[in-house]
Amino acid sequence: MGHVLRWLWSLIFVIVIYLWMAVLGILFTPYALVSKRGALRACKIYARTVIWLARVMLGLRGEVRGPVPTGEVMIAAKHQSFFDIILIFDAVPHAKFIMKRELLWTPFIGLYAKRLGCIPVDRGKRGKAVARMVRDVAAEFSEPGQLVIYPQGTRVAPGATKPYKVGTAILYQGLGYPCVPAATNVGLFWPRKGILRKPGLGVVEFLDPIVPGVARDEFMERIERDIEARSNALMLEAKGKVDAAD
Template sequence: MATAIQWVRSLIFMIVIYAWMLILGVLFAPYALLTKRGALHACKTYARTTMWLASWMVGIRCEVRGAVPVDEVVIGAKHQSFLDIIMIFDAIPHGKFIMKRELLWTPVIGMYARRLGCIPVDRGKRGAAVAKMVKDVAKEFTEPGQLVIYPQGTRVAPGVRKPYKIGTAVLYEGLGFPCVPVATNAGVFWPRTGVLRKPGLAIVDFLDPIESGVGRDAFLARLEDAIETRSDALMKEVGFDPDGVH
């Protein structure tokens, strides 16, 4: 019975946040089209209200740990859920994301992604996509900001292992910025598929930066070890055993 009630609450929550996305997107559209500051303000407002709604509608509390970067950096983040996106975006001053090209055609999201300076990537072209990504990012970084990339390339369910892709290392090397690893357990409560949202403490943790100038292989090894070790610890902290997933 309790699960059924939580499922209904989750469904209502999902309807509300997507309706709110549309309403907010339309209301802020003139401001966002006029200036990037308007787009940033709209997206920050959406992130904060969504986390607030999650706290009382489905019982998900959000906590950000670690030193949040404010300078130009690459952020290599664990990606389990839509929730970790909005938590990271709310925490950093000027976030830009490496994103799937298909999202540019999504209503509301596409327009605001363009205005924020997010970088679309065609994931089907591999080497060519990586080269174009580095070129596009270098062109876009005429304004300071924090560039968020997901080293595994997609959302990964808690406890599931997927390889870290070379694109993050190429980007880190090409830009010459430090890289801040980010761990999370958000997918335990807000899964990548399905309706049910579970109550609990969702955490995003900004870890110690990896200095610029580290070789590709060593960089990827350090990044993966930092993110996976800390994400596993955060999941265990809230009672989820990532080692028990097969």
């Protein structure tokens, strides 16, 4: 019975946060169209509201560990669910995400992503997509911000494996910015698919930065090693509490 109630409460939570997205999207559209600051303001409000609602409605707390990246920097992040996006966006001053091009056609998300300076990519076109991504990112960084890229290219469930893509290294070398790896355990509580959310402590942790100039192979080996090792440690830290909640 408890599992059913938790599922129903999770469903209510999902409905509420998407309705809130629509409300904010409509209210802030005039401001966002005339000022990028308006888009950033709306998205910051949304992120903080989702974090608060997750804690109040679900018992799911969010925590950010490690020095928060600022200035012109690339963040190579483990991606398990929508919640790690929310935690990163709330933490850093101005996140700009590498995103699927299809999302540009999503109501509200597309408009606000463009105004924030997010970079759309065609995931099926590989070489051309990477080359275009580097050009687009270089052009976008006429304004400061923190570029967030997911080296595995998509959400990956806890315990699942997916290769790290070399496009991250190409972008790192092309931009010449420091890269901050980021680990997470949020997929244990907020899954990549499905409705059920679980109580607990979802963590995003910023790791030691990688200075510009590291060779491609060494860079790829390091981000995968650091991100996977720390994500596994965070999931191990949380797993006993998740099992107890079940």
